[in-house]
Amino acid sequence: MNINSGDQVLIISPDDKTFLLTVTEGKKMGTHLGEISLGDAIGKPYGDRIYSNLEHPFLLLEPTLEDKMMKVKRHTQIIYPKDAAFIILKTGIQSGMRVIECGTGSGSLTIALANAVAPNGTVFTYDSREKHLENARMNIENAGYSNNVESKLRVAQNGFDEEGVDVVILDLPSPWDGIPAAAKALRGGGRIASLSPTYNQVEKCVENLEEHGFVYIETMELLLRHIRVSAGKTRPVDRMVSHTGFLTFGRKILSKKEETIDESSDPFRAPSNS
C-alpha cells in the first residue's frame, strides 16, 4: 500500500512530534529539524521515511481513526476515541447504516461515525452554529469522509429531515431538546446515544427518554488508564483523564397504546434502569 497524492499521512519527527498532513506534490513544510517536501512521500510505502533538508528522518505512518479524531482542528471539546468507539459498538452502527448526529462540534465523532458506516452509509450531522459546521466540514474533508457525511445547520428542536434512521447520537448541552426529534426519526428497534459531562444532564436526559418510550436505558462512563511498561519497573502512569462524559443509551420500540387499557401495566413502558 503506497502513498498517493492527496492521502492524509501521519508524519513523525525523530523527537516524536506528530503531524497529520495531506501529501501534495510540491508542498513543503518547515519544521524545527529542517524543511520537508511532502511530495517525497508519494509512492513510498507506509512505515518508510522521508528526510528533511538537514538529513533528519521523518517517519511516514498511516493515520488510524484515533489519529484522525485527535488531530481535528478544534473549536469545541472533542469526543474522546474511547467514548466514540464504545458508542459505535453499543448502538450497533455498521457499514451501510443511516445515522443522525446532533451536535457536530469539531466533527471528531462525525469522522468516527462516517468511518463506521463507510463505504455506503451516511451520517446526517446537525449543528446550530455555522462557524462550527464550517470547521467540522473541513476536518471531515481532510479525513476523507466527505462522501459519507451530510451536514445541516439547524437547532435540534426544529427536527430532523430523515426518517427510519438506524441510530441517533446526541451531543448537546440539553440532550432533551433532541429527544422528540430522535424518537420520530428512528425506526423501530433503532438506538439512541447521548453524551453529557454532568450528572444533572444525565438525570434529565434519562427522564426524557423514558417519557418518549425508549427502553433498555443505560448510563455508564469509561475510564482509560495508561500503563508505563518497562522491564522490572511496570506501573500505571502518574496522571490520567478522570472524566470525559457520561454515555446514555436507549432503544426505540413501537408503541402500541391501544393494546393496554392501563398504560402503566405495559412492562415495556417502565424499563428498569437499576
Next chain:
Amino acid sequence: MNINSGDQVLIISPDDKTFLLTVTEGKKMGTHLGEISLGDAIGKPYGDRIYSNLEHPFLLLEPTLEDKMMKVKRHTQIIYPKDAAFIILKTGIQSGMRVIECGTGSGSLTIALANAVAPNGTVFTYDSREKHLENARMNIENAGYSNNVESKLRVAQNGFDEEGVDVVILDLPSPWDGIPAAAKALRGGGRIASLSPTYNQVEKCVENLEEHGFVYIETMELLLRHIRVSAGKTRPVDRMVSHTGFLTFGRKILSKKEETIDESSDPFRAPSNS
C-alpha cells in the same frame, strides 16, 4: 426494516429475560411465560411484539454488535465489548481491511472484527484448538458473519498464511509466540494489538514488540462503570468489573538498518513508552 426468516432477533420477555434467536418459520420455543412461535416475527418491524400462547408480550429488537458478542456460546473467557471497540478504533480497522486474529476463543472478538471489515473485508482467525474453532464458527455463523471470516487451525509459532495485512490482533496466553509471525504478516504502517490479563504478560509482550521493531507501543486498560440514574437518586452502581485485560498497541515500520551505522542511534528503534 422488517424481520425476515433467518434473521437473528433479540427477544425480550416482559420480565426482562433476553433471548438471541434465529427466526425460523415453524420453530417454537418454550419459555417460563408460555410458548412463542418464532415464525410470528416474520414480516414484523423491529420494536414490535409477538405474544406467547399465554398472551404475554415479547419484544422484538434488532441485536446490536454488543448483543451478538455477549450472547455467543462460550468455551473461553470472552473479550468485552469495551475492549473490542477500543481495539478496533485504535488500530484503525475499517470496512474492506484484511485482519488477522490469533486466538479465536469463543469468537466474540472475531464477530466484532468481522463487523468492522464488512461487507468486503476478511478476518483470518487462528486457533490451536479444534473444539474452540468449531464453537466459534457456529457463533460467527449465527451472528451472520461467515462471509467475512476464514478460520484456521494452527499454533501461532507456525506463522500465518497472509501477507501485507492491515492489522494483527493477538489474544494468546503467550502473545510473544505470535509476534514474529505478526511482524512478517503486517504491511508497513500496519498495527498490532495484544490483550493480556497480567502485568507479566504485558511486560514480556512489550519487550518482544520492541525487539521486532514495532514503534509507538502503548499499554492501557479501560474501566467501565455503570451509573444508576433515577430522579433525585443518581449514583454509580455498587459493584463493577475491576479488570478484563490490558491492551497493548504498536505499529510496524520498515526497518532500514543499512541507513544507520550505530543501530541504537536510529530514533525509531527505541520508542519511548513513558
Next chain:
Amino acid sequence: MNINSGDQVLIISPDDKTFLLTVTEGKKMGTHLGEISLGDAIGKPYGDRIYSNLEHPFLLLEPTLEDKMMKVKRHTQIIYPKDAAFIILKTGIQSGMRVIECGTGSGSLTIALANAVAPNGTVFTYDSREKHLENARMNIENAGYSNNVESKLRVAQNGFDEEGVDVVILDLPSPWDGIPAAAKALRGGGRIASLSPTYNQVEKCVENLEEHGFVYIETMELLLRHIRVSAGKTRPVDRMVSHTGFLTFGRKILSKKEETIDESSDPFRAPSNS
C-alpha cells in the same frame, strides 16, 4: 502482649473462616471443625494457636481497627474502612479531640472515630432510631470503646448539646438537616465531613455548607482495587466495589459580617469548589 480475659480476639480456622470473639473463661464455641474453648486463649501471645476438640488449629490474631469495623452486627449499610480512614485524616481527628457524629447507624464509623480520639477524647454520636443506637452501643462496647463514646437519641434538626467541638461528621440521608446544628457546635477552624451515596445529596449538601459559611469545601470519592499477586501472574482482581459514597469536607470560619459592607466581596464567603 498476651491475651487477657475480656479481650476481643480474631480467631481464624484452618480454612480461613474468621470469628471476632471476646475471650471468656469457660466459654465454648461450636465450629464446623469441632468445639473450641475460648479460655484456652488466655495467657497466649497473639499469633499463637488454640486447638479444637478435633485437634484442628485455630489462629489467634489481634483485631485491627478494620476487623472491628467490618465485624459489627449490622442494621444498616456500614461505612467502609477506606472512607473512615480518609475522613479521619482529612478532618484532622486525633487523640484527645471532641467529635460529633450524626447518624450512628451500626456504629462502625463510631468505632473508628473513638479509636482516633482515644484514650482521652470523646465521640458524641446521635441517631434518631433507638433500635440502631442499641445495636451500635453493643458493637462499640464489644470493640472496647465505651469510654470514648456518648450516644444520644435525637434527630439532627433538634441540635447538638455540645459546643466548641473539633469535628462534626454527618452520615444522614438529608445531611442538610444537620448542617445548621453542626455550624453551631463547631469551634472556629473546626471541620465538617458528610458522606452520601448520591450526586443529588452531594449537590444539596454543598449548597447548604456554603450558605452556612463553611469554606474550602471539597467533594471526592475513593475507589479501592485489590491486586491478585502471584509470581508471574499478577493482575487486578476481577470485580470490585464500584461505589460506597461521596465524601464532602468543609471548614468553619468565624463570620465577621461587620467588616465588609458588601458581603459578596468577602472572599471567604464565596469559596471556589472547582
Next chain:
Amino acid sequence: MNINSGDQVLIISPDDKTFLLTVTEGKKMGTHLGEISLGDAIGKPYGDRIYSNLEHPFLLLEPTLEDKMMKVKRHTQIIYPKDAAFIILKTGIQSGMRVIECGTGSGSLTIALANAVAPNGTVFTYDSREKHLENARMNIENAGYSNNVESKLRVAQNGFDEEGVDVVILDLPSPWDGIPAAAKALRGGGRIASLSPTYNQVEKCVENLEEHGFVYIETMELLLRHIRVSAGKTRPVDRMVSHTGFLTFGRKILSKKEETIDESSDPFRAPSNS
C-alpha cells in the same frame, strides 16, 4: 481554642494561596498582598483573620494532618494522605503503639504515624541517607511531633534495634531488604505494610513476606477522584492522579514448626492471596 506562639497555623490569602507557618512574635512575612505580622495571630481563635499592611484579610486555620503532610519540605516523593490513612487503619495503629518505619524520606508518613500513636506512643524511623533524615527531622519538628519520633541512620539490611513492636511500615525501593528485620522486630500478631509503585516490587515483596511466614497478605491500590460540585453542573473533575503506589499488608504469626511434621501441611504457612 486560641492560637499560641509556636503553633503551626495555616494562613490563607484572599486569593487562596496557603502558607503553613509557625506563629512567632515579631516575625513578619512578605506576601504578594502586602506584609503580615505573624504575631498578630497570637490570642486569636482559629477561623479568624489577620490583615496585611495593605489591609488584605488573611484567614487563620488550624492545620489538619493532611495540611501538615502535604506541606513538608520535600526531598523525595511523599506518601499521599489517602494511602497513609488507609495504612494506619488497616494495620490498626493507635494511640500508645510502638511502630517502626523504614524509609523516612521527607517524613510525611512519619508525621501521620506519629499523630496516630500520640500522645504516648513512638515511631522509630530509619533511613540510610543522612540528608533525608535531617530534612525529615525538621519537618517532624515543625509539625509538632518530635516527642513521638526517634530517627536513626541505618540501612534496612542491618536490622532494627526494637523488639516486640506493633507494626512495621516499609517504604523502600527494595522492600524485601527490610522484611527479615521486620519479621524479627514484630510481636506475634503484629502487622506489616509496604508501599511500592511498581508491580514488580509488589510481586517480589509478597513472595518474601510468604517466605518469612507472614499471613493474610493482601495488595491493593486506592484511587482518589474529586467531584466538582456546582448546582446543576455537578461532575467528576477532568484530571486525577492515576497512581501513587500499591499497598501490601501482612500479619505475623508465631511459627510452631515442631507441631507439624510436614511443614507444607500447616495451613497458616501457605496463605491464599487470591
